[in-house]
Amino acid sequence: MIEDWTERFQGTAALPRAVRDRLISVARIIHLGAGAQVFGPTNVPDSLFFLYDGRIRVSQSSEAGREIVLYRVDAGESCVLTTACMLAEEAYNAEGIAETNITAIVLPKPAFDRLVSEEEAFRKFVFAAYSRRLIDLLRVVDDVAFGHMDVRLAERLLALAGDHKEIPTTHQNLASELGTAREVISRILSDFQKRGLIAQSRGRIALVDKVALRRIAEAG
Amino acid sequence: MIEDWTERFQGTAALPRAVRDRLISVARIIHLGAGAQVFGPTNVPDSLFFLYDGRIRVSQSSEAGREIVLYRVDAGESCVLTTACMLAEEAYNAEGIAETNITAIVLPKPAFDRLVSEEEAFRKFVFAAYSRRLIDLLRVVDDVAFGHMDVRLAERLLALAGDHKEIPTTHQNLASELGTAREVISRILSDFQKRGLIAQSRGRIALVDKVALRRIAEAG
DNA sequence: CGCCCATCAGTGACATTGTCACCCAAAACG
DNA sequence: CGTTTTGGGTGACAATGTCACTGATGGGCG
Numbered sequence: 001m002i003e004d005w006t007e008r009f010q011g012t013a014a015l016p017r018a019v020r021d022r023l024i025s026v027a028r029i030i031h032l033g034a035g036a037q038v039f040g041p042t043n044v045p046d047s048l049f050f051l052y053d054g055r056i057r058v059s060q061s062s063e064a065g066r067e068i069v070l071y072r073v074d075a076g077e078s079c080v081l082t083t084a085c086m087l088a089e090e091a092y093n094a095e096g097i098a099e100t101n102i103t104a105i106v107l108p109k110p111a112f113d114r115l116v117s118e119e120e121a122f123r124k125f126v127f128a129a130y131s132r133r134l135i136d137l138l139r140v141v142d143d144v145a146f147g148h149m150d151v152r153l154a155e156r157l158l159a160l161a162g163d164h165k166e167i168p169t170t171h172q173n174l175a176s177e178l179g180t181a182r183e184v185i186s187r188i189l190s191d192f193q194k195r196g197l198i199a200q201s202r203g204r205i206a207l208v209d210k211v212a213l214r215r216i217a218e219a220g
Numbered sequence: 221m222i223e224d225w226t227e228r229f230q231g232t233a234a235l236p237r238a239v240r241d242r243l244i245s246v247a248r249i250i251h252l253g254a255g256a257q258v259f260g261p262t263n264v265p266d267s268l269f270f271l272y273d274g275r276i277r278v279s280q281s282s283e284a285g286r287e288i289v290l291y292r293v294d295a296g297e298s299c300v301l302t303t304a305c306m307l308a309e310e311a312y313n314a315e316g317i318a319e320t321n322i323t324a325i326v327l328p329k330p331a332f333d334r335l336v337s338e339e340e341a342f343r344k345f346v347f348a349a350y351s352r353r354l355i356d357l358l359r360v361v362d363d364v365a366f367g368h369m370d371v372r373l374a375e376r377l378l379a380l381a382g383d384h385k386e387i388p389t390t391h392q393n394l395a396s397e398l399g400t401a402r403e404v405i406s407r408i409l410s411d412f413q414k415r416g417l418i419a420q421s422r423g424r425i426a427l428v429d430k431v432a433l434r435r436i437a438e439a440g
Numbered sequence: 441c442g443c444c445c446a447t448c449a450g451t452g453a454c455a456t457t458g459t460c461a462c463c464c465a466a467a468a469c470g
Numbered sequence: 471c472g473t474t475t476t477g478g479g480t481g482a483c484a485a486t487g488t489c490a491c492t493g494a495t496g497g498g499c500g
Contacts, residue, residue, distance in 0.1 A: 060358060062366035063439075070361065084351035092358050117337060130350045131304035137357040138280060138312050141290065144364045145399040146282035149486070170448065179365040181487055186449060202448060202495055219283075369457070390477060401458055406478065422466055422477060 019119045023050075026111040032098045039082050040095035047106045049079040054102030059176070060094045068144070068179025070094060071136040078129040144179060150188050152178050154217040157198070157207060166206045239339045243270075246331040252318045259302050260315035267326045269299040274322030279396070280314045288364070288399025290314060291356040298349040364399060370408050372398050374437040377418070377427060386426045 029052075032038060038056055039045050056073040058081060073079050073096070081094055107115070115122045143152055156177050160167050171185045178185075189205070192198045197213055199206040207213060249272070252258060258276055259265050276293040278301060293299050293316070301314055327335070335342045363372055376397050380387050391405045398405075409425070412418045417433055419426040427433060 060362060060365075062362065064366065066366055068361065068365050070358075080350075081354065083347070084354040092355055093362070094358055113340075116343065117340065120333075120337065123336065127303070130300075130354075133354065134301065134304040134350070134357070135312055137354070137361065138290075138314055141288065141357065141360055141364060142280060142282065142313070144361060145280075145288050146284065146286055172448080182449080183451090183488080184486060186451095187486090190450080200449090392477075402478080403459080403480090404457060406480095407457090410479080420478090 016121055019115070019121050022119065023105070023107070023115065023122070026107065026115075028106045028108075030104050030106055032102050032104070034098055034100050034102075036098045036102075038079070038096035038098055038102070038104075041091070041093050043095075045082050045106075047082075047108050048112045049082055050105040050107065051075055051077055051079065052103040052105055054098060054100040054104075056096045056102065057099045058094060058096045066179060066181070067176040068140070069177045070140055071133065072099070077132075078126065080126070080129045080133050083130075149178070149180060149184060150191070151216060151219060153185065153188050154192075154213045157205065158210065158213055158217055161207050161210075166204055168204055170203055236341055239335070239341050242335065242339065243325070243327070243342070246327065246335075248326045248328075250324050250326055252322050252324070254318055254320050254322075256318045256322075258299070258316035258318055258322070258324075261311075261313050263315075265302050265326075267328050268303055268332045270325040270327065271295055271297055271299060272323040272325055274318060274320040274324075276316045276322065277319045278314055278316045286399060286401070287396040288360075289397045290360055291353065292319070297352075298346065300346070300349045300353050303350075369398070369400060369404060370411075371436060371439055373405065373408050374412075374433045377425065378430065378433055378437055381427050381430075386424055388424055390423055 027050075037043060038049065051073050053075050055075070056079060057069055058071055058073065058079075059067050059069045061067040079096060081096070116126060117123075153174065156174065157167065160169065160177075171189065172182045174189075175182045175185045189198065189200060192213075193200055195212075197207070197209045197216075199208055247270075257263060258269065271293050273295050275295070276299060277289055278291055278293065278299075279287050279289045281287040299316060301316070336346060337343075373394065376394065377387065380389065380397075391409065392402045394409075395402045395405045409418065409420060412433075413420055415432075417427070417429045417436075419428055
């Protein structure tokens with residue numbers, strides 16, 4: 001069940017068989033159901049997470065209760081924010097929620113230290129993971145500080161839809177993705193609808209004209 | 221001149237003498253004048269930076285020409301964004317500007333790899349640096365997405381003033397700090413002035429009532 | 441089935457922030 | 471000096487955020 005670890009983790013920096021074997025020998029496997037909190041301000045893990053299967057949504061919430069999605073951790077990636085929080089013992093208010101049922105590999109800190117020091121490939125993998133998240137956050141800052149809401153919403157709709165045509169989501173959900181208020185999403189969506197780009201019903205959005213949406217998402 | 225390296229770099233994780241010696245033996249020292257670009261989209265270094273003296277301002281700019289300050293690198297800290305960019309070969313538009321004359325220690329990548337693998341203390345230092353920046357960026361996201369401009373401006377004025385009473389800066393500069401437009405800063409500053417919190421003259425802001433400013437900065 | 445209730449979405453009024461097109465004043469510089 | 475550059479003020483409007491509502495929908499249950 002864990003045999004294809006190497007393939008899974010090739011996304012950023014492939015881990016050779018030897019490293020894989022070592023990792024598995026010291027790691028623990030955990031399963032969490034969709035909706036579970038993987039980590040959060042009140043739930044700081046003392047171990048490192050490597051996501052084997054599923055998807056984690058990492059978001060940050062304000063005191064006033066608004067929320068914004070920072071990035072998603074996909075299968076084969078590592079969740080470095082937990083590491084960051086362990087090391088820099090500062091307050092933060094990001095949390096990771098399992099979007100699907102997940103399977104993760106948990107590496108106790110001592111084992112992590114050993115692997116990092118002894119395995120070049122593992123080290124590269126970890127640094128790449130950190131770097132990726134830094135870049136992700138730069139993107140979020142850019143979007144929030146300089147982006148326009150209709151553009152960001154169009155982007156997000158296309159991303160959430162993937163190959164499908166319909167998205168099962170609420171306006172409030174989309175607002176939480178983008179860090180804005182529901183009313184703002186409602187306004188823009190009703191505008192999109194008037195222009196024939198989407199169709200809406202309760203808890204469901206259908207992308208009618210993906211081409212036009214993509215034109216909007218590409219900054220225009 | 222470089223003897224007190226250890227003390228300098230104790231902020232995050234002290235580097236013992238042995239590590240210091242190794243580092244110095246493989247590193248190069250560079251000097252840059254205030255205002256020089258340390259790194260940027262068109263200027264991706266292939267080495268790691270450790271700031272020995274001075275201060276670097278890391279900011280991101282939008283296509284439209286607006287700008288926001290992400291964080292500052294102080295003496296004794298490392299500038300991991302360059303590392304991140306080297307590893308994750310993605311487009312980004314952050315740049316680092318020397319705010320003062322700076323002295324930096326430049327470590328070629330192979331030497332960096334060797335040190336990371338062989339020196340526990342150095343590894344801790346690097347991970348702590350990454351973590352610190354991730355946390356910094358979380359804070360920026362929080363501010364931009366959920367913060368109010370008057371609060372953010374009051375914070376920044378106090379931070380920029382430090383112990384002093386006056387800040388030599390322009391409205392445009394403050395706008396670039398916070399990622400907004402000059403007009404917005406002008407409006408809020410003239411409001412602060414009406415309320416007797418500050419006094420202004422061309423290129424200069426005096427904090428008249430720091431206590432009241434701090435009340436505003438503390439989210440009220 | 442038909443009613444109840446929680447959730448989801450729509451609306452109008454208003455505050456804050458961003459954008460644009462200007463103007464004016466102060467310093468910089470010959 | 472006068473001219474140029476730079477910093478700052480202003481009014482109108484657009485976009486976004488906030489508030490206090492109302493109406494609509496669908497699931498659960500008697």
